Amino acid sequence: MAFVFVGLTANAVEKNESVSLSDADFATLAVGDEEEINDGGIKVAKGKDDDDCLSMHLYVGGNIPTGTPDGVDFSYWRSLDINLTVIQYDYRPKNSKVCLSAGLGFGWREYPLDGHKHMFYKKDNIVSVGPADANMDNLRSDIHTTSLTMPLLAKYSFSKNFAVSLGAQLNWNFYGRVGNSYKIGDNDYDVNTRKIGQRPFTVDVMGIIHVWKIGFYCKYSPMSVFKKDKGPDFKSLSVGFYF
Numbered sequence: 001m002a003f004v005f006v007g008l009t010a011n012a013v014e015k016n017e018s019v020s021l022s023d024a025d026f027a028t029l030a031v032g033d034e035e036e037i038n039d040g041g042i043k044v045a046k047g048k049d050d051d052d053c054l055s056m057h058l059y060v061g062g063n064i065p066t067g068t069p070d071g072v073d074f075s076y077w078r079s080l081d082i083n084l085t086v087i088q089y090d091y092r093p094k095n096s097k098v099c100l101s102a103g104l105g106f107g108w109r110e111y112p113l114d115g116h117k118h119m120f121y122k123k124d125n126i127v128s129v130g131p132a133d134a135n136m137d138n139l140r141s142d143i144h145t146t147s148l149t150m151p152l153l154a155k156y157s158f159s160k161n162f163a164v165s166l167g168a169q170l171n172w173n174f175y176g177r178v179g180n181s182y183k184i185g186d187n188d189y190d191v192n193t194r195k196i197g198q199r200p201f202t203v204d205v206m207g208i209i210h211v212w213k214i215g216f217y218c219k220y221s222p223m224s225v226f227k228k229d230k231g232p233d234f235k236s237l238s239v240g241f242y243f
Contacts, residue, residue, distance in 0.1 A: 061240015
């Protein structure tokens with residue numbers, strides 16, 4: 001009976017010790033290594049309780065113009081989409097797998113025509129596509145836009161090295177140009193036309209798959225690049241890498 005009593009007493013003590021964890025200890029056990037999630041990018045500053053931080057990110061990909069009108073043939077392999085998020089605020093609620101972020105940066109998009117026989121030109125404040133002069137060699141014709149961007153994302157971390165982000169990107173397209181570079185005889189020409197009538201404000205829908213410190217993004221622009229009746233009516237689908 002003495003041995004039974006001692007055994008029961010020891011068992012009770014162990015049970016009491018197992019439930020005497022503090023709230024902080026319990027949170028640590030529940031969260032584990034969650035704070036060590038690899039978010040990628042460059043960390044600029046960290047919050048006091050590691051719940052928030054400032055970071056920089058880079059998007060590099062290609063554009064796939066969609067809904068293009070007849071007679072406008074883009075070169076998909078040379079269409080670039082580059083975004084630099086100069087500063088991004090990331091907030092992860094305590095003991096949560098969700099991270100909310102808002103950033104500010106710059107975006108560059110380029111839409112070159114395929115081949116060397118057609119070119120963009122501006123006439124009567126309208127951008128159109130027409131045949132190039134027969135004397136032009138090595139012609140490259142493209143549309144370029146520069147934007148002030150604001151990505152707004154919500155990210156869910158399934159594990160330390162795998163997460164998915166969904167959200168939108170607001171764009172202020174403050175600069176646009178039509179560029180034509182070509183050669184006639186021994187002379188090289190580089191002609192840029194500004195004030196092309198690009199749509200000043202657009203919204204993109206974006207998703208990112210994060211694997212370790214590299215992401216793969218897909219971004220769709222449901223709004224046309226040009227204002228109505230100011231140029232070819234087309235939209236853009238972008239895919240690429242997110243760092």
